[in-house]
Amino acid sequence: MKKxxxxxxxxxxxxxxxxxxxxxHECHYDKNGAEVELGEKCGDELESLxxxxxxxxxxxxxxxxxxxx
Amino acid sequence: xKEIILFIFFTVLYLISISQNEIVxxxxxxxxxxxxxxxxxxxxxxxxxxxxxxxGLFKTISVGKKLQFQISAKNYNTEIFEINEYQxxxxxxxxxEEGHIQLDEVLISVGSSTLQKNAIVxxxxxxxxxxxxxxxxxxxxxLENIPGVSQTTMGFGISKPSIRGLSGSRIVTxxxxxxxxxxxxxxxxxxxxxxxxxxxxxxxxxxxxxxxxADALGGVMYFNDENYAPSYQTEVSSISRFETNTMGYxxxxxxxxxxxxxxxxxxxxxxxxxxxxxGNGLYALNSRFKEQSLKTxxxxxxxxxVVNLRYQYNQSRVGIPGHTHxxxxxxxxxxxxxxxxxxxxxxxxxxxxxxxLENKFYxxxxxxxxxxxFTSNHLQEHEDxxxxxxxxxxxxxxxxxxxxxxxxxxxxxLIFGSQGMHxxxxxxxxxxxxxxxxxxxxxxxMYSLYTKRFEKLVLQGGLRYDWRVLNVPLxxxxxxxxxxxxxGLNYSVGVRYHLKKHDFRFNVSSGxxxxxxxxxxxxxxxxxxxxxxxxxxxxAVEKSLQLDFAYTLKLEHLEIIVNPFYTHLNDFKYLxxxxxxxxxxxxxxxKDAPEATIYGGELALHYHPHFAHNLHIESNLxxxxxxxxxxxxxPFIPQNNINTQVKYDLIKDKNSNNLSLAVQHIYYADQxxxxxxxxxxxxxxxxxxxxxxxxxTKVPFTLGMGVRNLLNxxxxxxxxxxxxxxxxxxxxxxxxxxxxxIINNQNK
Numbered sequence: 132m133k134k135x136x137x138x139x140x141x142x143x144x145x146x147x148x149x150x151x152x153x154x155x156h157e158c159h160y161d162k163n164g165a166e167v168e169l170g171e172k173c174g175d176e177l178e179s180l181x182x183x184x185x186x187x188x189x190x191x192x193x194x195x196x197x198x199x200x
Numbered sequence: 201x202k203e204i205i206l207f208i209f210f211t212v213l214y215l216i217s218i219s220q221n222e223i224v225x226x227x228x229x230x231x232x233x234x235x236x237x238x239x240x241x242x243x244x245x246x247x248x249x250x251x252x253x254x255x256g257l258f259k260t261i262s263v264g265k266k267l268q269f270q271i272s273a274k275n276y277n278t279e280i281f282e283i284n285e286y287q288x289x290x291x292x293x294x295x296x297e298e299g300h301i302q303l304d305e306v307l308i309s310v311g312s313s314t315l316q317k318n319a320i321v322x323x324x325x326x327x328x329x330x331x332x333x334x335x336x337x338x339x340x341x342x343l344e345n346i347p348g349v350s351q352t353t354m355g356f357g358i359s360k361p362s363i364r365g366l367s368g369s370r371i372v373t374x375x376x377x378x379x380x381x382x383x384x385x386x387x388x389x390x391x392x393x394x395x396x397x398x399x400x401x402x403x404x405x406x407x408x409x410x411x412x413x414a415d416a417l418g419g420v421m422y423f424n425d426e427n428y429a430p431s432y433q434t435e436v437s438s439i440s441r442f443e444t445n446t447m448g449y450x451x452x453x454x455x456x457x458x459x460x461x462x463x464x465x466x467x468x469x470x471x472x473x474x475x476x477x478x479g480n481g482l483y484a485l486n487s488r489f490k491e492q493s494l495k496t497x498x499x500x501x502x503x504x505x506v507v508n509l510r511y512q513y514n515q516s517r518v519g520i521p522g523h524t525h526x527x528x529x530x531x532x533x534x535x536x537x538x539x540x541x542x543x544x545x546x547x548x549x550x551x552x553x554x555x556x557l558e559n560k561f562y563x564x565x566x567x568x569x570x571x572x573x574f575t576s577n578h579l580q581e582h583e584d585x586x587x588x589x590x591x592x593x594x595x596x597x598x599x600x601x602x603x604x605x606x607x608x609x610x611x612x613x614l615i616f617g618s619q620g621m622h623x624x625x626x627x628x629x630x631x632x633x634x635x636x637x638x639x640x641x642x643x644x645x646m647y648s649l650y651t652k653r654f655e656k657l658v659l660q661g662g663l664r665y666d667w668r669v670l671n672v673p674l675x676x677x678x679x680x681x682x683x684x685x686x687x688g689l690n691y692s693v694g695v696r697y698h699l700k701k702h703d704f705r706f707n708v709s710s711g712x713x714x715x716x717x718x719x720x721x722x723x724x725x726x727x728x729x730x731x732x733x734x735x736x737x738x739x740a741v742e743k744s745l746q747l748d749f750a751y752t753l754k755l756e757h758l759e760i761i762v763n764p765f766y767t768h769l770n771d772f773k774y775l776x777x778x779x780x781x782x783x784x785x786x787x788x789x790x791k792d793a794p795e796a797t798i799y800g801g802e803l804a805l806h807y808h809p810h811f812a813h814n815l816h817i818e819s820n821l822x823x824x825x826x827x828x829x830x831x832x833x834x835p836f837i838p839q840n841n842i843n844t845q846v847k848y849d850l851i852k853d854k855n856s857n858n859l860s861l862a863v864q865h866i867y868y869a870d871q872x873x874x875x876x877x878x879x880x881x882x883x884x885x886x887x888x889x890x891x892x893x894x895x896x897t898k899v900p901f902t903l904g905m906g907v908r909n910l911l912n913x914x915x916x917x918x919x920x921x922x923x924x925x926x927x928x929x930x931x932x933x934x935x936x937x938x939x940x941x942i943i944n945n946q947n948k
Contacts, residue, residue, distance in 0.1 A: 154543060156586055178587040197586050198544040 160185050160193035172197060223286060227256045227271055230295040239273035239296070240430065245562060246501050247508070248463070249430035251945075261501065262286060266607065271296055274856055284610050307402055320651070320660040320694035322705055322750045322763060324348075324403045328395060333847060333862045334890035335904050335937050337443055337450075337473075339395040343421075345845075347763075347802035347820040348405050350838035352919040356446060356476045356930055357489030357518040358390040358548075362919060363405050364765065365798055365824045365837040366418025369716050374412070374422045376510055377571040378556040381597040381623065383579055383636075385718040386726065387921050392552050392577065394514055396452060396493045397467040399426035406746040406765060407711025410692045413619055413645050414666040417711040417744045417769075425510065428463035428499055429456035432946040437939060445933035446488075447539065448473030463499040468492075474541035475519075479914030479931035482535040484922075486519035486544055508558040513551075520546040520581075522922035523730060525784045531926025543586055551578040565607045569617075573599040583633075591726075592631035597623045603647075611653045615662075620644040625717065635724040635733070639672045639682075639717050649692075658696040665689050668714045672721060682721065686741050688712030703752040708745070715739040719773050719790045725783055732785040733775065739792055743770040757808050764801035772796035772828070774835070777877045793828045800824040800840075814849040825873060835875025839868040839883075839918045856896045862906075864888040871918040881918035887911055890935075904937040 155173035158180055159166045172180055180195045187193070227239045235256025242249050243260045245268060250258045252273075267286060272278040276296045283292065307323050324346050331342040340351035340359030351359040352367050360367055368387065373380040375393050382392040404412075404420040412420050429435045434457040441450040452469035472490040475483040493514035500507050522534050523546045556573040575597045580589035603617025623641040627634050649662035665688070672682035692709040722735040746767040753760045771792045778787040804820040821842045826834035843866045851859035864887070871881040890906025912932040916923040 154586075156543070181585040181587050196584065 156197040158195050158197040160195050162193060167193075169195065222288075223260050223262050223267070223292065224290075225258050225260070225269070225292040225294060227252050227258070227273070227294045227296060229276075230297045233295075236273050236276065236296060239271055239276070241294075242270040242272075242427065244268040244270060245560070246506055247428060247499055248458070248501065249427055251430050251433075257291075261503075269294065275854060320658055320696050320705060321404055321692075321707060321709075322748060324405070325400060327400045328398050331401075333845070333860070333892065334864050334888045334906050334908065335441065335935050336908070337446075337448065337933070337935070339393065339398070340391060342395070343401065343403075345843065346401075346403055347761075347804050347822050347843070348824075349403055350822075350919055352387065352836055352921065353917070353929075354388050354390075354921040355484055355487035355489075355519070355521040355927075356473060357487065357516075358388055358520075360384070360387075360389070360391045361421050362836070362838060363403065363419035363421075364767070364800065365826045365834065367836070369415060369719075370418035370713060372412050372416040372420050374420060375512070375554060376423070376425055376508075376556055377558050377569075377601060378510075378554055378573040378575065379413070379597075379599050379621065380554065381575050381595060381621075382550070382552060382577040383593065383595055383718075385716050388520060388548065388726075389550075389579065390518070392514070392550070392554075393421075393423050394469070394491065394493050396469045396512075396514075397426050397454065397465065397495045398423050400424045405763075406707075406748050406767065407690070407692075407709045407744050410647055410649060410662045410664045410690060410709070411615075413643065414668065414686075414688050414690075414711070415713050417713045417742065425497060426456075426465070428465060428497075429458045430945075431458050431460060433458060434944040434946075436942040439937065439939045441935060441937040443473070443933055443935045445930055446473035446476045447541070461501045465495075465497045467495040469494075472541065474539045475521075475536065476930045477539065477932075478535070478928035479909070479912050480928065481931075482537060483539045484521045484927050484930075485534050485536050486523065486546070487521040488541045488544075489516060489518040490541075491516040504562045506560045506562070508556075510554075510556045510558070512554045515551050516549070517543065518548045518550075519544065520548060522925035522927050524925075529925060534922070534925050534927050545582045545584060545586060547582045549580040549582070549589070552576065567605040567607075569601070569603050569605070571599075571601045575599070589628075589631065590633040591635055592628035593636060594626050594628065595623060596626075597621055613651050615649040615651075616647070618644070618646050633724055634676075635722055635726050636717055637672050637675055637678050637721055639670065639721070641668065641670045641717070643668045656698050658698075660695075661691070661693045663689070663691050666712065670714075670717065670720070672717075678721070682737060684720075684737075686714035688714070688741060688743075701754050703750075703754065705748075705750040705752075707748045709748070711744040711746075713742040713744075715742070715773060715790075722790070725785050730785065731775075731788045732782040734787070734789045736790050736792075739773060739790065740771040742773055744768070757810050759804075759806040761804040762801070763803070765799065767798040769796040769798070770794065772834075774828075793832075796826065796828050796834060798824065798826040798834070814852060816847040817844070818847075819844040827873065833873040833875050835878055836919050837871070837873065837875075839871045839881060841869065842867045856894065858894040859891065861891045862889070868915075868917065874918070877924075878918075879924070881916055881923070884913055884915035886913055886915075900941045900943070902937075902939040904935070904939075906935055908933045908935070 155171050158169040158172045185193045185195050227236045229236055237252055237254045239252045240249055241258050250260050252258045267283040269281045271294055276298055279296050281294055307319050326346055331345050336342040338359055343349050343361055344351055348364050350362045352362050353359045363371055369385045380392050383389045402422040406419055407417055437454045439452040450471045454467040456465045470492045475487045477483050495512040497510040553576040559570040561568040577595045579593045581591040583590040599621040601619045603615055605615045607613045621643045625639045627638055645666040647664035651660045668686045670684050672678055674681050690710045694707040697704045719739055720735045720737050722733040726733050748765045750763040775788040776791045778789055780787050800823040802822050807817040809815055823840045824837055826837045845864040847860055847862040849860045867885045870883045874880055887910040888908045889910055892904045894902045909932050914928050917929050
């Protein structure tokens, strides 16, 4: 009984754990009516880009989207 | 304060110190008085399950004067016994008959554990197993098998119950004794209760304000948790399910264990679905969803005191299909040729915590129930950003319900109590959009319900007073403080007459519902419903009066229920389309309709022919007609429908091995009485098929396979919120499920 319970619990815990991998998304910003791809961004970098936007070499700031809308 | 604490302490101490009565019972077969071994005896007041030994004997504890036992055994009818007096030292004899039907049900939702045959209010009680013969992917889909109940949907992941055409704030949901609050005013805010660990559901149709408070204008959905494991038994279960339509999987696990006085359950579950496929082969964009839940409960009995502590947490991320900012909309915008499940926006993330402490004290003639609960609903709606929410609302609710059920004698009782809650709704500081301001709401209610039982007649009447105060402090989005008090006085009278195989019930009940904060104070974009909504501070209290008649004919092999109703509403709240745009969204304003009428009924038939014991035929018809006046119908009224299910047991042996097949046909009629912003919905029919195989081995298992929407019908349901975008309901869906159990019985 104890072995069977442990086995089932472990299988369940594993299925929960497998869902918790880091999240990544393709991001872009719109410039002059065209999408400029920024590539795949993950975790903190993704969060920071969405919050603060993207600033290009000329110092222009753009709102970043990381989803297919 | 000190005196109160001391009083409570000594009262509890007194109750604990009272000596307990041990009860000895024996279960025998009615025809030959032979003992029935391994029968399940459910001591309802204690919530304890005991199994009989080889001599049919069992022992349990009495916590009150009145005893209720539900007894079931393999190849015997399930019966309920009520014992009003018990002398210590007696052996109670329970005679059960060979058969395979449930003779009665115990209802929890009607104030105390009441036999269905003694209830005045017409309550539909169904077990989740019963509703799930052809397995359903969601709880909402299961509930549609109850006559008069439908589900308003927004894709596959968002659904909420509708009772006789009313839903949202007009339906109150209870999980055990806890009132669930989850911003239910929003049509995209789905039901917060998941099927994890749910054993049965009771549905009260029509105003049920008396015991459940203002707001229960359309009815009550009362979910009961699964029972604890039988005493001295440990059960470990695993349920896995896979569906082809959404490539969706569900995995659940539970551990239940019970001793003599202490009981414990724990459940965990995950669910993940990609976009669903419609009958036309395309996928509904962003209809994906995922969810994880955890649930636990611990129960304890000490003499006259039964206590349960329950907690549930669930988290979900649900895509919102049918989302656009464009003024010109065409269905292809919301459909894709490929299926996806990755995170995208718009999406809704909810985190719910539900906690409840249930106490029951069984005194001499009095049963005191004291429930204290807490709910927390954190709702985030992401419009443009994956990691940053636009709407971020946290709703906390503290709830109590205290009542006394006093038995004057064996034929009359009075329930008297008080119920209240305090809500706090807060927008997170960084949320860029505010649809509801920060607010607090306090409810207080007092109620009483008297029941008198004669030999064939039961009479019941009750009164309730409710008081609600809503406070909205000055804040950035609010130009003036809002401080309003709403009151309501409600009544209910009912009669039940039982004549051999005929049963008649008639009820008159009133209900009131104070306008909710959304109806009063909304002023913003609600991305979930793709609207700009504006509330009205002058809205009045909504009132309702329902007449409900039910006739039941119960023959040995046939049961027929006819249940017509008529409801009249005053100051009915609805959203009116202003036919203009505000901030790129269609503008809707909340309005009061002076009057509204809803009438209709349900007809149900259950045939179980004598010549074919393995065959069950169930059919029910639900009809609803709802209008404001002769030119204006109420919106989101379900299509009239006929739901027929035929079940046949191919194998049913004495060892509980079972193989059953079920076919279901649901016909939905044209909805020609549509609301101002709706279009007609055409008739359609759905065929479902499933089989279930249960094998009782050392590790008992149940295998289920089947298909929903077998003919891959491409259809709209009238109560789908994305119908107007041209998004169809789900197409064909094959499923496979497997339940495994490990049982350790320390009695053996």
